[in-house]
Amino acid sequence: MNGMRPRYLITGLALIGLVNAIVLAGVAWNRQPPEESRLQLSERELAATYAYWRKDNSSLALRLDYRWPSQADDDHYYLSINAEKMAELGFQVPTELNEQTVRRYRRQLDRDALLVLELDGPAYQREVALLLAAHAEALRLQKSVPDSKELREAAQHAANALDYEQRRASRLLVVDVGLDLQTLRARYPDRTRYAIVRSIIEVQASSVASKWAGEGDDPRPDNQRWTWQLGGSADTPGVQSLNLPQRWHATFDSLPQQGEQSGVDYPSYQKLFSAEVAFGRRLEPWFVDLSARRVSAPQPTTKVQ
Numbered sequence: 572m573n574g575m576r577p578r579y580l581i582t583g584l585a586l587i588g589l590v591n592a593i594v595l596a597g598v599a600w601n602r603q604p605p606e607e608s609r610l611q612l613s614e615r616e617l618a619a620t621y622a623y624w625r626k627d628n629s630s631l632a633l634r635l636d637y638r639w640p641s642q643a644d645d646d647h648y649y650l651s652i653n654a655e656k657m658a659e660l661g662f663q664v665p666t667e668l669n670e671q672t673v674r675r676y677r678r679q680l681d682r683d684a685l686l687v688l689e690l691d692g693p694a695y696q697r698e699v700a701l702l703l704a705a706h707a708e709a710l711r712l713q714k715s716v717p718d719s720k721e722l723r724e725a726a727q728h729a730a731n732a733l734d735y736e737q738r739r740a741s742r743l744l745v746v747d748v749g750l751d752l753q754t755l756r757a758r759y760p761d762r763t764r765y766a767i768v769r770s771i772i773e774v775q776a777s778s779v780a781s782k783w784a785g786e787g788d789d790p791r792p793d794n795q796r797w798t799w800q801l802g803g804s805a806d807t808p809g810v811q812s813l814n815l816p817q818r819w820h821a822t823f824d825s826l827p828q829q830g831e832q833s834g835v836d837y838p839s840y841q842k843l844f845s846a847e848v849a850f851g852r853r854l855e856p857w858f859v860d861l862s863a864r865r866v867s868a869p870q871p872t873t874k875v876q
Contacts, residue, residue, distance in 0.1 A: 602851050608762040609849045610690050613864055614841050616743045617813070617848075631820060635768075635810035635848075635856060637688050637743040641698055650775050650802030656748055657803045660684050660772055668799040673776050676801060685854070686770045686805055687747040687759055694744040702733040739841075748772070748805065752854075766850050770805040809855050813848070819861045826863050 610616075618636035639651045658664045662679055665672035689695070709729035713722040749755045752767060759765035778797045815823060826842035847860040 602849075602857065606762075606849045606851060607756075607854060608766040609847065609859065610743075610763065610766055612690070612743070612846050612848050614844055615739060616690070616741050617844075617846055618741075631815040631823060632812040633815065634812060635743070635807075636741045637686075637745060637807075637810075638741055639745050640694050641701060650777065650800060651745070651805060652748055652772065652803040654801040657772075657774065657801070660748065660750060660803075662772075662774060662803070664801055668801070673799050673801070677774055677776055679774050681774075682772045684770050684772045684805070685749050685752060685755055685767050686745050686807060687749070687755055688743050688766045688768060689746040689759070690764050690766070691742040692744075692746075692764055694746050695742045698740070698744070699733075699736055702729070702736045705729050706733045745805075766856075767854055768807050768850070768856075769809050769854050770807045772803050772805050774801075774803050776801050813856055813858065815858055815861065819858065822861060822863070827865065 616636050617633040619633065642649045652660075654664045660682060662682065663676070665676055706726075706729040709722075709726040713719065713726040716722055746765075747755060747758065748770075755767055759767075777800050779800050781798045823842065823844070826844050829841050829843055843864045845862055845864040846858060848856050849859050850856050
């Protein structure tokens with residue numbers, strides 16, 4: 572019996588070695604040229620993970636922080652991926668919506684797909700434009716009733732939101748979802764602005780209130796005031812933790828910080844950096860370079876009198 576223990580130990584060590592060899596081979600294959608894309612990111616697109624804050628930073632990791640485009644009408648909750656796109660991805664989307672068809676829709680298994688991420692492009696400019704318009708409207712309303720505390724606070728809140736969008740929010744947005752890499756790359760050929768990453772798509776269904784178009788109180792019974800909204804969401808486990816190589820740890824520790832900004836709702840001590848991130852054959856990212864990023868002194872936040 573004692574002679575079996577060394578055999579088990581050797582077998583276990585061999586298995587661990589084999590797994591590590593497979594992982595390292597996969598990493599090496601991913602980084603073989605040519606690169607699929609390369610983006611110049613900052614702390615706005617590379618968010619903190621738990622390891623980021625560890626005092627013992629023998630390992631440092633950052634998370635690729637992307638977001639979905641906002642809806643111009645934010646009165647309702649919107650699913651990240653709409654029903655039409657879910658059908659394109661191969662999910663069975665019912666045309667008749669009721670409890671039974673929605674239940675069948677929800678039972679569908681997750682599917683693999685690809686997300687297209689756009690850096691500082693039209694999608695981000697649209698986000699800025701939406702908040703510019705919201706800020707202008709809030710100022711207009713506040714000026715129409717100068718003594719209103721509620722409108723004054725709303726205008727200041729809109730100013731803060733715009734400031735955050737322009738200086739702090741991630742500029743990396745999802746602009747498409749698909750199944751074929753070549754098709755997506757032909758549609759988005761700029762490899763310095765568009766990265767394609769692997770994702771797992773999950774079906775989602777929610778009930779939303781339908782607006783009453785008539786006059787007066789809504790006479791409809793409760794079961795007729797709601798409608799089903801079908802769609803999906805995406806998870807990207809491959810970009811949740813990007814390990815920063817040891818050679819940049821000292822640089823990371825000495826990075827300048829963005830001090831607390833007066834007049835805004837989000838005090839920040841973020842480290843300021845610029846990072847070059849490449850995406851390889853397996854669409855997995857890794858750090859190519861990291862350096863300190865200097866920013867000009869922020870303009871005073873708009874104050875509403």
